[in-house]
Amino acid sequence: MSVADELVDAADAGIDFDGLTVEPYRDAYRWQTAEEDAVLTAAELRERTDDPYATNWHYWEREVEGRGTARRAFLRWVEGADVELTDGSTDERADDLPVPERYEGLRGGHTRTWGELAVTVVLSEDGTRRYDVRHEDDVGENVDAYTDPLEARHLVKHDDDGRYRPLSTAPTLPHGWAFVDLDAPDLVQTVEYVYPATVANWWREQNGDLDVTNWEETAERQSGIYQIVEQLDREALEWAVEACCVDSQCVKRREWDASEDDELEAPRGDGEFPCREPCSVFVSAARKFVTLEREESREYTLELTPAEKEQLEALVDAVADDSTGEIREADLNEPANRYRARYLRAKRMDEQGFTGTPTYPEDHE
Amino acid sequence: MQALVIVGHGSHLNPGSSDPAFAHADTIREAGAFDEVREAFWKEEPSFREVLRTLESEEVFVVPLFVAEGYFTEQVIPRELRLEDWGDENWDSEGTDADHVTLDAADVGKTVHYCGPVGTHDSMSDVIVERAKSVAGDEDVGSVDESHSSARQTESDGGFGLAVVGHGTERNENSAKATHYHADRIRETGRFEEVQAVFMDEDPEVDDVAALVDTEDVVVVPLFVADGFHTQEDIPEDMGLTADALDGGYPVPGEVDGVRIWYSGAVGTEPLVADVILERAADAGADVTDAIERVREQTGGAGSTGSEGSRSERETRGSQAINGGD
Numbered sequence: 198m199s200v201a202d203e204l205v206d207a208a209d210a211g212i213d214f215d216g217l218t219v220e221p222y223r224d225a226y227r228w229q230t231a232e233e234d235a236v237l238t239a240a241e242l243r244e245r246t247d248d249p250y251a252t253n254w255h256y257w258e259r260e261v262e263g264r265g266t267a268r269r270a271f272l273r274w275v276e277g278a279d280v281e282l283t284d285g286s287t288d289e290r291a292d293d294l295p296v297p298e299r300y301e302g303l304r305g306g307h308t309r310t311w312g313e314l315a316v317t318v319v320l321s322e323d324g325t326r327r328y329d330v331r332h333e334d335d336v337g338e339n340v341d342a343y344t345d346p347l348e349a350r351h352l353v354k355h356d357d358d359g360r361y362r363p364l365s366t367a368p369t370l371p372h373g374w375a376f377v378d379l380d381a382p383d384l385v386q387t388v389e390y391v392y393p394a395t396v397a398n399w400w401r402e403q404n405g406d407l408d409v410t411n412w413e414e415t416a417e418r419q420s421g422i423y424q425i426v427e428q429l430d431r432e433a434l435e436w437a438v439e440a441c442c443v444d445s446q447c448v449k450r451r452e453w454d455a456s457e458d459d460e461l462e463a464p465r466g467d468g469e470f471p472c473r474e475p476c477s478v479f480v481s482a483a484r485k486f487v488t489l490e491r492e493e494s495r496e497y498t499l500e501l502t503p504a505e506k507e508q509l510e511a512l513v514d515a516v517a518d519d520s521t522g523e524i525r526e527a528d529l530n531e532p533a534n535r536y537r538a539r540y541l542r543a544k545r546m547d548e549q550g551f552t553g554t555p556t557y558p559e560d561h562e
Numbered sequence: 563m564q565a566l567v568i569v570g571h572g573s574h575l576n577p578g579s580s581d582p583a584f585a586h587a588d589t590i591r592e593a594g595a596f597d598e599v600r601e602a603f604w605k606e607e608p609s610f611r612e613v614l615r616t617l618e619s620e621e622v623f624v625v626p627l628f629v630a631e632g633y634f635t636e637q638v639i640p641r642e643l644r645l646e647d648w649g650d651e652n653w654d655s656e657g658t659d660a661d662h663v664t665l666d667a668a669d670v671g672k673t674v675h676y677c678g679p680v681g682t683h684d685s686m687s688d689v690i691v692e693r694a695k696s697v698a699g700d701e702d703v704g705s706v707d708e709s710h711s712s713a714r715q716t717e718s719d720g721g722f723g724l725a726v727v728g729h730g731t732e733r734n735e736n737s738a739k740a741t742h743y744h745a746d747r748i749r750e751t752g753r754f755e756e757v758q759a760v761f762m763d764e765d766p767e768v769d770d771v772a773a774l775v776d777t778e779d780v781v782v783v784p785l786f787v788a789d790g791f792h793t794q795e796d797i798p799e800d801m802g803l804t805a806d807a808l809d810g811g812y813p814v815p816g817e818v819d820g821v822r823i824w825y826s827g828a829v830g831t832e833p834l835v836a837d838v839i840l841e842r843a844a845d846a847g848a849d850v851t852d853a854i855e856r857v858r859e860q861t862g863g864a865g866s867t868g869s870e871g872s873r874s875e876r877e878t879r880g881s882q883a884i885n886g887g888d
Binding site for chain 2: 263266268347350351354355361363364365366389393394396397398401408418420421473474476477478481
């Protein structure tokens with residue numbers, strides 16, 4: 198069916214979409230928008246197939262379809278249009294503009310960020326949209342182009358330094374690639390492969406029915422070698438969240454807490470999409486923290502100069518913040534400099550660790 | 563709409579662990595039997611916990627890309643998918659009989675046809691044989707029919723032996739059952755002079771494979787999903803194929819105590835495993851008959867014609883690349 202036929206066909210049943218109303222009126226059709234109120238014959242209506250309101254209707258209702266789906270909601274969000282919620286209401290967005298004005302912005306490309314991704318939608322001549330997705334730092338850059346969403350699985354598996362990324366939402370998305378000239382399903386699939394399940398959970402949140410599973414419940418469910426994570430005490434949980442679930446480590450926004458009535462203090466993060474449950478990386482980390490917490494503190498007597506103590510603290514920071522690579526080789530003023538670390542080791546450590554301070558004194562008695 | 567979800571273990575440490583799931587999913591996607599095909603993992607994303615909500619289909623076939631029944635197929639996966647009314651009684655299995663069960667997933671209101679693991683499906687026996695053919699680069703490998711002289715392209719006159727390697731563990735008896743199951747089935751075909759089930763963590767051990775078989779040539783196929791530490795380092799080193807697999811790989815074939823060992827790497831990477839996944843879904847009621855045919859044509863499985871030669875060639879080259887050129 199041609200676009201003109203589809204338009205007339207839909208007009209017979211009545212169209213009410215994105216500011217356009219078309220309905221049968223006497224022997225013709227009534228066409229209403231914010232700018233216009235006209236009565237059109239069927240022939241005149243057929244000539245409206247290039248009208249922004251008509252192409253917009255056609256794109257959403259005949260090409261994208263899928264009312265009530267996360268996919269459609271995400272695509273609407275990308276271009277700043279109102280999102281129709283599953284209860285039939287509309288989540289009216291501040292940046293939603295009348296279709297002709299929205300079209301102005303879409304012609305030159307409209308970009309939104311999703312985690313570290315920049316998603317750009319561009320309007321085609323016929324009113325369909327084409328999409329482009331890449332690292333937000335690579336907008337405007339000349340990078341390798343891809344068109345098959347399945348390639349994303351391999352492209353984002355390692356960071357810029359070639360290190361494996363077990364956590365999809367770690368803020369280490371590699372640079373240098375772009376998925377270009379995508380249609381709507383391919384855009385959504387690409388995003389799904391870069392940040393799995395984020396669209397689905399964001400959509401649930403938009404509808405007010407994000408199902409959050411708090412730590413207590415997640416921990417209780419674990420079995421096998423993870424059964425022990427239940428033993429992570431409340432204070433250690435706080436430290437674990439501070440270690441793993443902040444913006445510097447994950448682009449999701451944490452929505453779960455210790456339990457329903459016990460909020461965690463660590464910041465939730467500024468991410469666009471929610472984290473509804475502790476992930477497998479967090480559960481694995483928690484398991485390790487439980488085993489570490491089983492040890493009692495001991496007092497050790499170390500002999501260090503004040504600068505050496507500060508140096509140890511700087512070393513921990515450098516590893517924790519993944520900044521060791523930024524420390525210049527010959528910057529001896531930097532406490533976590535490698536030569537200084539080696540000097541400290543040469544001076545203060547032997548095979549046992551810190552000289553004269555056995556880790557397990559009982560083994561040396 | 564119907565969807566297929568291939569659920570695998572995945573890894574926080576080894577990026578290659580999810581590759582077989584991706585590869586088989588791609589093959590099945592191309593066959594077009596499902597409206598949606600998705601991979602999900604215990605250790606990667608989407609997690610088991612979240613995969614169902616990423617699908618628009620109301621009916622979902624879930625096939626575990628695991629080699630044996632046990633902890634994951636009976637506890638972790640059903641629990642994490644929130645399959646309502648799941649219980650051990652849902653499938654009456656002695657360790658290799660799990661077929662499928664239809665349940666609802668609590669958080670998404672979808673119907674889930676939960677299938678037994680890939681590794682225990684009968685057609686996995688065929689995949690092991692297929693793997694043996696690929697690694698030896700010979701269609702007739704293992705055949706002891708006197709008229710097929712090419713089957714014994716080596717100096718051996720005794721035909722080929724086959725060893726299927728399982729992980730084995732005292733913690734899960736099903737792990738060994740799957741290995742024995744396929745070894746027994748393949749032995750019954752009479753295709754190989756001798757078939758052994760051997761293990762990493764229980765007797766008979768893979769370390770002794772050269773002494774355990776009487777043939778001068780033996781194909782060794784690990785019943786593992788993905789290539790990784792066990793299949794690329796432990797097993798070749800344990801068998802004595804190499805002192806250090808990381809440093810120079812291992813030869814195919816390699817000679818140990820006068821026995822030529824044709825080591826294949828993980829069988830889960832065999833393209834034909836896509837066919838087993840489809841068989842699992844078909845057993846659970848998925849309408850995939852045409853897709854099975856298409857996948858067989860593509861992967862060179864049973865019933866295909868013409869593509870065998872080129873596929874074997876490709877596989878052999880692949881093995882050599884993995885093994886460091888030997």
